[in-house]
Structures are given as C-alpha cells and as structure tokens.
Amino acid sequence: MQSDAATTTAPKRVLCIEDEHFISELYTRALTRAGYQVDVQLDGQKGLAVAQTDMYDIILLDLMIPNITGIEVLRTLRDPAKTPKMHAKIIITTNLEQREDIRADIEQQADGYLVKAEITPKELVEFLSHLDI
Amino acid sequence: MGYFQSFIRQFRARLIVIIFVNNALIVADWYIVDRVVKLTGLWSLIVITAIPLITIGVVPWLSTKVLVQPTKFLWQAILHIAPHNTEDMGTPKLDQLHLGRELVTNLINQVYQLASVVQDVEQSNIKTKLDLHTNFVASSLPLPLLVLDKEENIIYANEATGKYLGKPADELTGQSVYTALDMSFLSDDTLSSWIKASQGKSATAEHKWERVRIGLPGQGDSLLFDLAGYYNQDNPLGYETLLVLFDHTEEYAQDDQAMSFVALSVHELRTPLTLLRGYIEVFDEELGPTLNPELKEFMKKMNASAQQLASFVDNILNVAKIEDNQLTLQLHEEDWKKLVENVVEDLNLRAGVRGITIKTDIADDLPTVGVDRYSIYEVLANLLDNAIKYSKGTNEIYVTTNINKDGLVETSVKDFGLGIDGSILPHIFDKFYRNHRNRAQIGGTGLGLYLSRSIVDAHGGQISVNSKVNEGSTFTFTVLPFTKIAEAGKTGNNPSITRNAHGWIKNHSLYRD
Known part of the structure; x- marks a missing residue:
C-alpha cells in the first residue's frame, strides 16, 4: 500500500502537530506505511517553530494543542509578516466544533479541514494523496 | 378710528x-x-x-x-x-x-x-409638554425603546438602546431598523413580515416575539431579547411603530446550557472514538486475513458500531450548533449522483452487518444541485440509518432519485420494516420526538429527523414521510438544482452561497421568499 506520490521522488515530509499521543502514533504508522516521512510535535509553540523551517510538504495541525492554539499557529504561518512564504499544505485536523468566525478563518487560510472522529488513518492517507504537492 | x-x-x-x-x-x-x-x-x-x-x-x-x-x-x-x-x-x-x-x-x-394666536401658543405648549414627556419617560426607561416611521427607519432610540448596541443613541436615528439591529427570529414570523401585514390591514396592532437574537456589531457576540411591537398607522406624530426590547440573554443562556453541556460531553467522546476507529482499521486490515469467518464478522460489526457512534456524536453536535445559530451552510454546485452513492457506500457497512442491502436507482439526467455536501450527507445518512434501524427483519432498502414535477431533485429512502402510526406522523420531525412505542426496542435520541428537516429547510427543500404500520416508511426530500440556487443569489459572481440553518431567519435576508 505505497502511495504513488510518495514513491516516485524523495519521500514527502509530513509534520504532525498533535498532542494526543495515541492519535499521532496511529497517523504516523499509516502515513509511514504509505511512504511518507513523518515528524510529530506535541507542543504548539515548538510545532510552529519547526513548521517555519519550511522542510515539510504537509502539515497536519490540531487545534487544541498546548501553549498556543492551532488557530494562532495557522494565522502565524499564513501571515507574510511573520513567516516567509512556505510551500507546505496545511491540513487542520480537529475534533472540536468551530465557531463560525474561526471556521471562516480556517476556510480561507488552510488547505483542508478534517474531523478526526470522522476519518480513519487510511482515509487520511487517501485524502492526502489527492493533495496537489 | x-x-x-x-x-x-x-x-x-x-x-x-x-x-x-x-x-x-x-x-x-x-x-x-x-x-x-x-x-x-x-x-x-x-x-x-x-x-x-x-x-x-x-x-x-x-x-x-x-x-x-x-x-x-x-x-x-x-x-x-x-x-x-x-x-x-x-x-x-x-x-x-x-x-x-x-x-x-x-x-x-x-x-x-x-383667538388664533392664543391657539398657536397653546398648541406649542402642548407639543413642548409632549416632547418633554416622551423624552423624560423614554430616556429613564432602562429597556431599549425604538420608534420607527413608515419606512421602518428609526426616528427615535432611547439611551438604553444605545447602551446595548454600544454606540450613541442619536447615531441610530435615520437608519433603517434592519441596519441598526442585526435581528434573527425563531421563525419566519419576523418584524418586517409583521409590519408589512399590519400596514395592509389594521389601524393598530400589537405583537410579541420571543428569543430574538440581536448580533452586536463588530463583536462575535449576540444577545437574546423578547421583542414587543406596537403599530399605529395614524399616529399624528408619524410614530408608526414602537418597539420595546426585553433582555433575556441570561435566562435563555441557562436553557441553552443544558444543550451545551450535552454537546461538551459528547465532544469528549470524539477522541476515544477516533482512536477506536483507527485501531479497528489496523486490526481489520492486518489481522483480517488470518481470522475465522465468525471473528471477521465481529470485526465488521465492531467497525459498523464505531461508525454509528461517530454519526450519533455528529448529530448531537450539529443540533447544538443549530440551537446556537452556528450551523452555516455553504452551498456549492455538486454532482448529486456521486453524493448519494458516496453516502450509500458509507452506510453499506452498517446495513451489511444487519443483512440488509441498500439498492439505488438514480436517474441519469439529473442536473447539478446546490447543496452543502457535509450537511446534506448527514440528511441522507440519517434517513438511511433510520431505515436500517427500523427494517426489522426485512432485508432491502431502496434509495431513488429523480426530478419531480416542480423541477426539484427528489430523493426517497424506502424501507419495508415497522412503519409509523398515522397519529404520530405529524410529530416525527420535532426535536426529541420519539415513537414511545418503539423507545424500548430501538435506540436513538430523536434528533436525526429534526436535524434532517432543519438542514433540508435551510437548503430551500422539503422533507416528508409516507408510512404504513408493518409495511414500512418512505422518507422523501428535495434539493434545488444549482441553477435555481444561483438565480436566487444573483448578487455577484460568488461561487458559493452562505445560509444559516433553520431556526434563525435573518430579517430582510436575501434568500427569503
């Protein structure tokens, strides 16, 4: 079960900013098996710093993370004054229902939005394989 | 001389x-x-x-x-x-x-x-007295009070109004009441529909609204008011409509907290649910081939149950969102056939473990539809889930889609199970309504149909049911072809159209009939 996108060239790199250890473990397992190279960050602040290095093709961003909210991470990454333009696609992964105003922000700035309880790891891999990277 | x-x-x-x-x-x-x-x-x-x-x-x-x-x-x-x-x-x-x-x-x-000089003096005295009187009474009234002219523009707003809206009261004068107050009503019984009806036929009229939500400009917050209106067509001073607002935000918030509590608790279910579904998938994929048929079947049932739990959680959270006016639809152009097939495919697992086959008959010449794919998914999933639950030993469910005589895309979900008694049919789309006869036999919260109706309503479609006890039920709903939606929202070239879910109808909204 290797993804085509991940095997033809160098493996795609995924940053998973997620504080729920069991979830990141499951995602890492599925993504690694599909040929991605996965790094996990449990902390928002550290996750942001790592994301800003622009080493990743895909960033999976949880919204409830320690120290700084996922929304703030998203806004910082998409703010030209704070982060130089990076090539990574940002996918919000959350189990939290969003207030309308926040949802509008997400729709404008993120490249995808997934409710974790509604997808299995395999469906996540399937979703990412359709991303244009 | x-x-x-x-x-x-x-x-x-x-x-x-x-x-x-x-x-x-x-x-x-x-x-x-x-x-x-x-x-x-x-x-x-x-x-x-x-x-x-x-x-x-x-x-x-x-x-x-x-x-x-x-x-x-x-x-x-x-x-x-x-x-x-x-x-x-x-x-x-x-x-x-x-x-x-x-x-x-x-x-x-x-x-x-x-004599005429005396009369003039007297009249101006009366007017001064009247002004002093209204100003004094109105400004010491702690409740927001607004006076509207025939064009529904504000000609007077007292200080309390300004205080609630966070701007000086005299700034409101001259504005349309619908610009000044961002009001949402529980039904299509709105302020503008009442004024319109009153202007047509009565000299004076009174009306009351409960739970009117008033958004505060520049802030995400809103307050909940009861609103009382008095209409007088022939008021000599041109005060056609008087509005008084009663702030009930706190009382109503307490009611809503019951729902919020449920929503919050249910929310906590999502993380373990995510994990369960992840582990089940891993086990199913990697252990599946080695399992005996019985265990394989158990694995499927476990998967189907986890899926069902996930949609239950979604239902609760969506109803909470509707109650909180937070469910917003983004109507996009979608391929209806694909959408229906997608839902059926997802529900097949749940049907399969109960020995039920879902058969589809989708017309080929369907136009694209204007729907919020996530919300409309829930409608069809809920109807199918109900059909599965109430099939009781029968093993087929039909999903058919075609164009009805009004040019709308009509979809039916038909089962051959328990059916619904005629006496309770009118209530089945109500919130928390459950057939008490079935309550002990079949689980559920009574939210699925309420949610479905809310979502279909917000799409501009209709949902209905036909049923006979022991013969089964057919639920039918319509959605609009995209061209019709696009026509209604001809405001520019925006590819998507935003709508609030049922329950909160914006006054003077673009999309009201």
Whole structure:
C-alpha cells in the first residue's frame, strides 16, 4: 500500500502537530506505511517553530494543542509578516466544533479541514494523496 | 378710528329718527284729538295719555333690537371661539347687520385673530409638554425603546438602546431598523413580515416575539431579547411603530446550557472514538486475513458500531450548533449522483452487518444541485440509518432519485420494516420526538429527523414521510438544482452561497421568499 506520490521522488515530509499521543502514533504508522516521512510535535509553540523551517510538504495541525492554539499557529504561518512564504499544505485536523468566525478563518487560510472522529488513518492517507504537492 | 366715528354717526342718526318719530306721534296725537276729532273733557285726556303710553311700550322695544344688534354679533363671535363655551349662539351673519357693519366686521376679525394666536401658543405648549414627556419617560426607561416611521427607519432610540448596541443613541436615528439591529427570529414570523401585514390591514396592532437574537456589531457576540411591537398607522406624530426590547440573554443562556453541556460531553467522546476507529482499521486490515469467518464478522460489526457512534456524536453536535445559530451552510454546485452513492457506500457497512442491502436507482439526467455536501450527507445518512434501524427483519432498502414535477431533485429512502402510526406522523420531525412505542426496542435520541428537516429547510427543500404500520416508511426530500440556487443569489459572481440553518431567519435576508 505505497502511495504513488510518495514513491516516485524523495519521500514527502509530513509534520504532525498533535498532542494526543495515541492519535499521532496511529497517523504516523499509516502515513509511514504509505511512504511518507513523518515528524510529530506535541507542543504548539515548538510545532510552529519547526513548521517555519519550511522542510515539510504537509502539515497536519490540531487545534487544541498546548501553549498556543492551532488557530494562532495557522494565522502565524499564513501571515507574510511573520513567516516567509512556505510551500507546505496545511491540513487542520480537529475534533472540536468551530465557531463560525474561526471556521471562516480556517476556510480561507488552510488547505483542508478534517474531523478526526470522522476519518480513519487510511482515509487520511487517501485524502492526502489527492493533495496537489 | 374711522369705523368707530361712522358707527357713532349712524347711531346718532338712528337715535334722532327715533326721538323725532316719537315726538311727531305725540304732536300728531294731540292735534288729531284736539282739532280733528274734537274730543273734550275726560275722553280727550284718556286718548292723549294713551298714545305716549303705547309708544313707551313699543318704541324702546323696537329700537333696542336695532341698536343692540352690533353688540349681539360681537357676543356671538366671541362665544363662537371661546374654548369652554357649550352654549350654541350660532355664527354672526354680518350681511344682516345694518348699524355699524364696518366696525363690527373689523372687531370680529380682531377677535378671531386674537383667538388664533392664543391657539398657536397653546398648541406649542402642548407639543413642548409632549416632547418633554416622551423624552423624560423614554430616556429613564432602562429597556431599549425604538420608534420607527413608515419606512421602518428609526426616528427615535432611547439611551438604553444605545447602551446595548454600544454606540450613541442619536447615531441610530435615520437608519433603517434592519441596519441598526442585526435581528434573527425563531421563525419566519419576523418584524418586517409583521409590519408589512399590519400596514395592509389594521389601524393598530400589537405583537410579541420571543428569543430574538440581536448580533452586536463588530463583536462575535449576540444577545437574546423578547421583542414587543406596537403599530399605529395614524399616529399624528408619524410614530408608526414602537418597539420595546426585553433582555433575556441570561435566562435563555441557562436553557441553552443544558444543550451545551450535552454537546461538551459528547465532544469528549470524539477522541476515544477516533482512536477506536483507527485501531479497528489496523486490526481489520492486518489481522483480517488470518481470522475465522465468525471473528471477521465481529470485526465488521465492531467497525459498523464505531461508525454509528461517530454519526450519533455528529448529530448531537450539529443540533447544538443549530440551537446556537452556528450551523452555516455553504452551498456549492455538486454532482448529486456521486453524493448519494458516496453516502450509500458509507452506510453499506452498517446495513451489511444487519443483512440488509441498500439498492439505488438514480436517474441519469439529473442536473447539478446546490447543496452543502457535509450537511446534506448527514440528511441522507440519517434517513438511511433510520431505515436500517427500523427494517426489522426485512432485508432491502431502496434509495431513488429523480426530478419531480416542480423541477426539484427528489430523493426517497424506502424501507419495508415497522412503519409509523398515522397519529404520530405529524410529530416525527420535532426535536426529541420519539415513537414511545418503539423507545424500548430501538435506540436513538430523536434528533436525526429534526436535524434532517432543519438542514433540508435551510437548503430551500422539503422533507416528508409516507408510512404504513408493518409495511414500512418512505422518507422523501428535495434539493434545488444549482441553477435555481444561483438565480436566487444573483448578487455577484460568488461561487458559493452562505445560509444559516433553520431556526434563525435573518430579517430582510436575501434568500427569503
């Protein structure tokens, strides 16, 4: 079960900013098996710093993370004054229902939005394989 | 002075005539008695005395009528305009006046002028008093009070209104009430529909609304008010509509907290649910081939149960969102066939573990539809989930889609199971409604159909049910072809159209019929 996108060239790199250890473990397992190279960050602040290095093709961003909210991470990454333009696609992964105003922000700035309880790891891999990277 | 002088002359002339005639009568009387009839003695004395006596009776009587006439006309004129007079003297008829007509006409005009000045002063006094009164009462009223004119523009807002909206009250004056107050109503019984209805037919009307949500400009927050309106078509000051608002935000928030608590708790289920579904998938994929058929079947059932739990959690959270006015639809152009097949595929697992097959019959010539794919997914998933739950031993469910006679895309979900009793059919789309007969046998929260109806309504479609006990039920709903939606929202070239879910209809919203 290797993804085509991940095997033809160098493996795609995924940053998973997620504080729920069991979830990141499951995602890492599925993504690694599909040929991605996965790094996990449990902390928002550290996750942001790592994301800003622009080493990743895909960033999976949880919204409830320690120290700084996922929304703030998203806004910082998409703010030209704070982060130089990076090539990574940002996918919000959350189990939290969003207030309308926040949802509008997400729709404008993120490249995808997934409710974790509604997808299995395999469906996540399937979703990412359709991303244009 | 000229009128007065000529009046004196006329008066004098008439007096002279009267006195002359009187004296002439007496002289003539004496002459006739003494020289013509030649009466003597007691008879002459009687007749000579009688004539003056008669003139004493008649002449003053006749002359008074003439001499007093001007005074009488003046008296009439004054009484006519006197404010507290109840005696009706009639209006003076100046053309019947001969003595001093100019003077009296002039005097009467003066009287009328004076009277009108007095009236003006009085009226302006009343107005000042009225203004002072309204201002005093309205500004000390702690409740927001608004006065609207015929165009539904604000002509007065008291200080309390300004305080709630966070801006000076006089800034609101002149604005349309719908611009100033971002109001959402529980149903299509809105302020504008009420005013419109009242303008058509009644002179005065009263109305009350509960749970009107008023958004605060520039802030994400909103307050919940009860709203009372009084309409008076013929208000002399142009105050056509009066609105008073009662802030019930806290009371209503407490009601809502019950739902929020459920939503919050349910929320906590999502993380373990995510994990369960992840582990089940891993086990299914990696252990599946090694398992015996019975265990394989268990694995499937476990997966189906986890899926069902996930959709249950979604339902609860979506209802909470509707209650909180947070469910917003993004209508996009979608391929309906694909969407339906997608839902059926997802539900097949749940149907399969109960031995049920979902059969589809989707017309080929369907137009693209304008839907929020996530919300409409829930509708079809809920209807299918119900059909699976209530199939009771039967093993087929039909999903059919075609274009109905109104040009709408119509989709039906038909099962052959328990069916629904006619007496409860009208209530099954109500919130928390459950068929009590089935409550013990079949689980559920009674939210699925309520949610489905809310979502279909918000799409501009309709949902209905046909059912017979022990023969099964058919749920049918419509969605609009994208071209119709795009027509309704012709505001520009925005590819998507945003709508609020059922329950909160924006006043003067673009999409209301």
